[in-house]
Amino acid sequence: MSSLRTRILLVGAVTAAGLILIGIVTFFQLSKLTAESNTAVSRLKSVLALVDSARSAQHHFKTQVQEWKNILIRGGDQALYDKYLKAFG
Numbered sequence: 001m002s003s004l005r006t007r008i009l010l011v012g013a014v015t016a017a018g019l020i021l022i023g024i025v026t027f028f029q030l031s032k033l034t035a036e037s038n039t040a041v042s043r044l045k046s047v048l049a050l051v052d053s054a055r056s057a058q059h060h061f062k063t064q065v066q067e068w069k070n071i072l073i074r075g076g077d078q079a080l081y082d083k084y085l086k087a088f089g
Contacts, residue, residue: 064088 067088075081 065072067084071081071088075084
């Protein structure tokens with residue numbers, strides 16, 4: 001009887017130790033995953049800021065091209081030339 005009881009307690013202790021070990025490994029993996037996720041979010045924010053900057057530059061360039069066209073097409077009149085030159089610069 002004592003031998004059976006000892007074996008059951010030993011199996012229970014090994015199982016408990018295994019569960020504790022799995023819990024510890026899971027905790028560290030979750031911490032690592034959280035840190036990697038934070039890094040990915042930070043990189044994504046940087047990429048989005050660069051994309052927004054590129055869109056803004058594209059918009060300003062398009063506007064400047066339009067103002068340059070206005071100078072070339074409508075710049076015969078000095079008042080319009082001054083107006084479009086101011087908008088261009």
